[in-house]
Structure formats: structure tokens, C-alpha cells
Amino acid sequence: MKRALFVLALTMSTISWAQLSFLDQASTIGVGYSFGINSFHGGGVSFVDFDQDGKDDLTFATESTEKIHFFRNDGVVFTKISLPGIDQSTESKQLLWVDYDNDGDLDFFVTSTNGPNKLYQNDGSLSFTDVTSSSGLFTEDLNTFGACFGDIDKDGDLDLFITNRGITVEQRNYLYRNDNGTFVDITVAAGINISPEQSFCAAFFDYDNDGDQDIYVANDKFTNQNRFYKNNNDGTFDDVSTASGTDISIDAMSTTIGDYNNDGWFDMYITNTPNGNVLFKNNGDGTFTDVATSSGTIFSSTAWGAVFLDADLDSSLDLYVSGSMDGSNMSFLSSAFYHNNGSNVFSIPTGIGFDSEGNSSYSNAIGDFNNDGAPDIAVMNENANYYVWENQSVHNNNWIKIKLEGITGNKDGVGNRIEITANGKTQYRYTLCGEGYLGQNSMSEFVGVGTATIIDEIKIIWNHSGQTETITNIPVNQGITIQEGNGVLRTSEEHKVDFNVYPNPSSTGVFNIRMNESAIIKQLRVYDVSGRLLLSEDKVTEMNTIDLNRLRSGVYFAKITVGTASSTIKLIRN
Numbered sequence: 001m002k003r004a005l006f007v008l009a010l011t012m013s014t015i016s017w018a019q020l021s022f023l024d025q026a027s028t029i030g031v032g033y034s035f036g037i038n039s040f041h042g043g044g045v046s047f048v049d050f051d052q053d054g055k056d057d058l059t060f061a062t063e064s065t066e067k068i069h070f071f072r073n074d075g076v077v078f079t080k081i082s083l084p085g086i087d088q089s090t091e092s093k094q095l096l097w098v099d100y101d102n103d104g105d106l107d108f109f110v111t112s113t114n115g116p117n118k119l120y121q122n123d124g125s126l127s128f129t130d131v132t133s134s135s136g137l138f139t140e141d142l143n144t145f146g147a148c149f150g151d152i153d154k155d156g157d158l159d160l161f162i163t164n165r166g167i168t169v170e171q172r173n174y175l176y177r178n179d180n181g182t183f184v185d186i187t188v189a190a191g192i193n194i195s196p197e198q199s200f201c202a203a204f205f206d207y208d209n210d211g212d213q214d215i216y217v218a219n220d221k222f223t224n225q226n227r228f229y230k231n232n233n234d235g236t237f238d239d240v241s242t243a244s245g246t247d248i249s250i251d252a253m254s255t256t257i258g259d260y261n262n263d264g265w266f267d268m269y270i271t272n273t274p275n276g277n278v279l280f281k282n283n284g285d286g287t288f289t290d291v292a293t294s295s296g297t298i299f300s301s302t303a304w305g306a307v308f309l310d311a312d313l314d315s316s317l318d319l320y321v322s323g324s325m326d327g328s329n330m331s332f333l334s335s336a337f338y339h340n341n342g343s344n345v346f347s348i349p350t351g352i353g354f355d356s357e358g359n360s361s362y363s364n365a366i367g368d369f370n371n372d373g374a375p376d377i378a379v380m381n382e383n384a385n386y387y388v389w390e391n392q393s394v395h396n397n398n399w400i401k402i403k404l405e406g407i408t409g410n411k412d413g414v415g416n417r418i419e420i421t422a423n424g425k426t427q428y429r430y431t432l433c434g435e436g437y438l439g440q441n442s443m444s445e446f447v448g449v450g451t452a453t454i455i456d457e458i459k460i461i462w463n464h465s466g467q468t469e470t471i472t473n474i475p476v477n478q479g480i481t482i483q484e485g486n487g488v489l490r491t492s493e494e495h496k497v498d499f500n501v502y503p504n505p506s507s508t509g510v511f512n513i514r515m516n517e518s519a520i521i522k523q524l525r526v527y528d529v530s531g532r533l534l535l536s537e538d539k540v541t542e543m544n545t546i547d548l549n550r551l552r553s554g555v556y557f558a559k560i561t562v563g564t565a566s567s568t569i570k571l572i573r574n
Contacts, residue, residue: 019394019527020312020339022353022377026388029369030078031058031071038383039063039091040113041145042304042324042362044438045380047369048097049073050106051126054479054492056367056442058378060386061092064114068092076370083108085128090115094147094201094438099411100135100158101181106412109160111144117162136183142171148434150204150213151415152231153177154464158410158433161215163199171196173217177235191237197224201437203255204415205266205430207244208286211466213415218252218270225249226270245287246280254437258308259428260295260317261344264419266430269319271303271437274332277321296346301325301332305364305437309375313397313448315425316340320364320377322437327358334358335379353392359384365435367442371492373399373477375446380438394527394559394568400455401444401479401492404431409464409484418445419459422452422476449476458482499560505572509549513560523561526571528554548573 026032043061050057055073062068068088071078090112097106101121108120108128116139120128133139143166149158157178164171172194176183188194198220204213208230215237217227225247229237241247248270256269265282272278276298280288292298297319305322312318319338327334335357338346360382366375369388379387400420404413418429429445449455455474462469462484471487474480483489500514515521521544526535534556535546546558548571556571 019533020337020349020352021392021394022311022337022389023392024353024356024387025390026386029076029388030080031388032385042360042382042438043091043380044093044095044111044363044440045365045378045386046095046097046440047365047367047376047378047442048106048440049443050097050108052106055371056369056444058367058369058388059095059097060380061095061110061363061438064091065089068095068110073369078369083126083128085130086118086120087130088112088118093145094434094440096147096149096434096440098149098158098414098433100149100160100178102157102411104411109147109149111147111162112141113143113145113165115141117144117147135181136185137176138174138185140170142166146199146201146434146438148202148204148432149414150215150433151410151463152204152213152215153235154212154233154466156406156409156464157181158412158414159183161202161204161217163202163217164196165198165200165220167196167198169196173197173199173202175215186235190235191239192229193227193239197227199224200253201255201434203257203268203432203435205257205432206415206417206463207266207282209265209417211461211463213463216246216255216268218255220251220253222249222251226252240286243286245289248278248290250275250278252278253304254306256306256308256436257430257432258317259430260308260319260340262316262425262427264426264428266428269297269306269308271299271306271321273302274300276300277303277306295344297321297338299323299333299336301334304362305379305439307364307366307377307436307439307441309366309377310446310448311337311339311375311391312393312395313374313399313450314342314395315397315422315427315448315450316342316344319346322361322364322379324360324362324382326360335361353389357387359387361387363436363438365439365441366446368401368444368446371479373401373446373479375442394525394557396557396568396570397448397450398452398476399446399448400458400474400476401446402429402458403444403479403481404460405481405483405489406462406464407484407486409462412443413484415463417461417463419457419461420447420449420455421457421459422449422455424456425450444479452476460484499567501558501569501571505574506548507574509547509551509573511546511548511558511571513544513546513558515544515562521560521562525559527557527559546571
């Protein structure tokens with residue numbers, strides 16, 4: 001479908017407004033599943049396009065005896081499928097789609113708490129072979145929860161960190177170096193602690209902006225401090241937990257990474273029990289400060305998964321947190337959506353869709369199942385249907401989706417820094433593989449740019465080579481794939497609705513909407529500049545009229561939905 005030119009009229013508006021709105025569409029799109037998961041501390045979720053057809057798919061962990069749930073996105077509606085060769089039937093936790101052998105297709109790694117972890121190699125046609133043993137990974141049941149991939153030695157393939165939550169000597173954490181598809185245990189040689197610390201999750205990211213990947217580990221129980229390992233770029237790591245101020249001893253679950261204050265230094269959000277979550281602001285000097293209380297993100301309930309996302313695309317990262325409280329005790333949150341007011345102070349807005357949440361939830365991940373550019377949220381619940389929260393927020397903001405593809409670096413583009421500048425404001429993203437609590441986000445980075453109509457510059461700092469690649473003057477509201485050294489490899493037309501509005505401005509308050517390509521409107525909603533819903537109708541004709549004659553003069557916004565696509569336009573009532 002054509003990208004509608006009328007969107008430009010909307011983005012010319014200087015009015016800043018938004019109506020945040022999310023709707024659980026799991027059942028509607030074919031992902032509702034009554035089985036639920038009865039699994040110790042929940043299971044993982046991946047929102048990755050595993051068949052690489054340009055549409056984000058969903059993968060959910062399961063309890064023992066139940067096969068992993070693969071949902072293929074067939075164009076907004078999902079189909080539950082089986083993947084030949086993947087026969088995992090133990091209690092699964094982290095689910096990661098990753099091209100560990102750099103052959104251009106996505107392989108699959110899954111952890112388990114009552115059986116061996118498994119690495120499945122993709123033959124290129126979504127048929128898989130178990131290569132766990134032959135690849136060099138341990139095959140014992142070590143009570144594994146989390147895993148993450150990153151390139152610690154800049155050799156172009158992805159290394160692996162595995163977090164075990166046991167208490168025996170064997171249930172320590174493992175750091176594996178990837179040598180062309182074979183994994184070598186370098187935990188001891190690298191300087192990683194080999195005592196069991198009941199670790200839930202870890203994340204590779206560059207906290208000190210020196211170009212290599214460091215490791216942060218979230219450890220459970222007050223007897224175990226969290227660990228921070230600085231990469232020395234020689235195959236070894238220094239423990240900087242105390243020096244960085246991140247050596248907290250809490251019931252730490254997640255390692256959520258993002259630059260919430262757009263200062264170019266990546267921050268960390270760590271979930272906890274009702275004693276309060278931690279938001280570590282990166283001070284840019286090797287140290288961090290906990291600002292959870294002052295920022296309003298402390299949660300003070302039993303939190304698990306967390307993810308940063310810009311829900312209203314205003315260029316400020318918001319935060320979504322899942323919790324295992326089911327809402328029966330009103331003193332404890334079951335989940336929270338924290339909206340960033342643009343000054344890095346967060347609040348929990350009501351009436352945006354999440355008020356109905358009342359399940360014990362654990363992991364979450366973001367993706368874009370309907371390719372409209374707005375990040376949606378998938379949530380793993382315990383003993384209940386999954387949530388797939390469609391982002392239906394209405395605003396006058398624009399966006400870009402960025403996917404990286406390595407050439408000499410890893411194919412998945414993991415471990416790279418992205419700087420996006422629009423309207424004089426720069427934002428920062430970092431590509432991860434294994435994030436939050438047992439989550440995996442879409443391989444596209446979602447960036448809201450407010451009312452900017454052109455992105456001035458996208459800069460990639462490639463981890464493998466240290467080279468900087470800069471692309472300028474990129475149109476908004478599209479998905480792009482940037483290939484290492486070759487700039488924009490391809491673009492994708494995201495879902496827009498093509499129509500004309502006349503007259504606009506209107507002195508009578510009556511607006512005619514003419515649909516192009518014989519399209520039929522499914523839904524029409526009209527909002528005022530504060531985001532208050534004024535009109536909601538279903539339409540079935542090609543010529544449509546919006547009658548606002550009873551409203552006073554001013555600016556309004558109409559959101560029109562055709563099939564699974566929607567677009568918003570500014571209406572001026574004189």
C-alpha cells in the first residue's frame with residue numbers, strides 16, 4: 001500500500017499531544033492460548049522474526065512435557081506451527097533466535113531448569129538439528145535461566161554467557177567464546193567468578209563507551225551481589241561491581257538496558273521484590289547512581305521482566321514492567337507502564353488499557369506485529385492466556401525502525417551502537433540478544449522522532465571493526481536495514497492508509513474523506529489535542545463524512561483504520 005502523502009500535513013503541526021492506548025489482541029490475532037504456563041518463576045518470550053519474512057513472529061516458553069509455542073506472523077494474524085527438529089519438552093526458560101554460525105539464517109537456543117539447554121542449527125529452511133554437544137556447550141541439567149549473546153573479542157561471531165540459578169559448584173555461570181561455530185569455555189581464563197550465585201540473567205553492553213562489550217549479571221537473594229565485568233579487550237574481564245556502584249544485593253531478576261535520558265551513556269533497570277526496583281543512571285565516568293525513587297520507577301511490588309520503549313514516539317523512552325502479583329492485593333502492582341514526561345521523570349497513566357491486567361506475569365518483549373512502526377508488547381503470563389498489547393496510541397509523532405546486518409561482523413548486527421539525530425536531538429540505541437528477564441526483543445530498533453519529518457543523521461559504530469558509518473537525510477515512517485559498510489540495504493513500506501481529506505480547514509466542520517484504491521474504512525476515531533476521544537464509528541463506504549459541526553473551532557485528529565493499517569491526520573475546524 002502506498003505511503004500516504006497526507007501524513008506530511010500532520011507532521012507539520014507544532015502541537016505536542018498524545019493519547020496512549022494499548023489493547024490486548026492475543027486472542028484476536030490467534031495467539032490466545034488457554035493452556036497457560038505453570039512454571040517456576042515463569043518462562044521466556046521472543047518477539048523476533050524467525051522466518052525472516054519482514055514480520056515479527058512470537059515464541060513462548062512452556063512447562064515440562066509441553067512443546068515450545070511458535071507463532072508465525074502471517075500478516076497480523078498468527079498461526080501456531082511446529083518446527084522440524086525442535087523437540088524441546090523440558091521446562092524452557094530463555095528463548096533466543098540467533099545466527100551463531102553466521103550463515104544468514106536464524107538458529108535457536110533454549111535454556112531449561114529441569115533438563116539440558118539446547119542449541120538447534122537451522123538448515124536454512126526452518127528445519128533444525130540439535131548441535132548442543134557437537135558445538136561444545138555443556139549438556140548437563142544445571143538449572144539454567146538466562147542466556148545472552150555478544151561479541152566480546154570482536155572476531156565477528158557471537159559468544160555466549162549462560163546464567164545458572166543453582167547453588168552447587170557445577171551451577172556456576174559460563175562464558176563461552178565462539179570459534180567459528182564451536183564454543184570454548186573461557187570462564188576461568190576470562191576472570192569470571194566461578195562460585196554459584198543464583199544468577200537469573202545477564203546482558204552484554206558497552207557501559208563505558210570504549211568500543212567493547214562488558215557484562216552485567218543479575219543475581220538472586222541478598223547473599224549474592226550483582227556482578228559487573230569490564231572487558232579489557234584482551235580476553236579477560238575485571239570485576240568493577242564495587243567500583244561502579246552496581247554491587248547491589250537484592251532479589252535481582254532483570255538486566256534491562258537503555259538510554260532513558262538520551263545522554264549517550266546506557267543505563268540499567270534491575271527488577272526486585274517489594275523492596276523496590278533499581279534504575280541505574282550511567283554517570284559517564286564508570287559509575288552509576290540509583291535514581292528509581294526520584295524518577296518514579298521504583299515499582300515496590302514483585303517485578304520480573306522490564307523493557308524500555310518509546311510508546312508515543314515522542315523521542316523519550318518509556319518503561320513497561322511485569323510483575324507476579326495478580327492484582328488481588330491492591331497494595332501491590334501487577335504491572336506498570338511508566339510514561340517518560342520528557343524530563344526523565346516517569347508517571348503511571350491510567351485509562352490506557354493496562355488497567356485490566358490482573359495476571360501473574362514474568363517475561364516480556366517488544367516487537368511490531370502489524371508493521372505500523374509503533375512498538376507492541378508481548379507478555380508471558382502464568383496459568384493464563386498470553387498478552388499481546390497492540391500499541392494503538394494516537395499522536396502526531398513520526399518514527400524509524402532500524403535493523404542492522406553485519407558483513408565482517410556478526411550477521412545479526414548484535415553489539416553495535418546507533419545514534420539517531422532529528423530536529424537537533426540525538427538518541428541512542430544498543431543492539432542486544434537476550435535482554436530484560438528471559439526476553440528477546442525484535443531485531444529492529446524502534447525510534448520515535450517526534451514531529452521531525454526527516455532524520456538528519458543515523459550513525460552506526462560497528463563493534464567488530466570500530467568503524468563509524470553515517471547515513472544522512474532519511475525519510476521518517478519506514479523500516480530500514482543498514483548493512484555494514486554498504487549503508488541502507490533495503491527499506492520496507494510500513495502500514496499506512498492512503499486517502500484525501502477536503503475541505504481542510506473546514507468552516508462548517510464537515511470533512512469529506514475519500515479513500516483511494518477502493519478501500520473501505522473499518523474504524524474512525526476523532527480526538528482533541530489532549531487526546532480525549534470524541535467520536536468513534538464504524539464505516540463501510542468509500543466516501544465518508546466526518547461531521548464536527550457541533551464542536552467549537554480548533555484542531556482535532558482523526559485516526560482511520562483500513563484492515564490492519566491505520567493513519568492519523570490533523571483536522572482544522574474554523
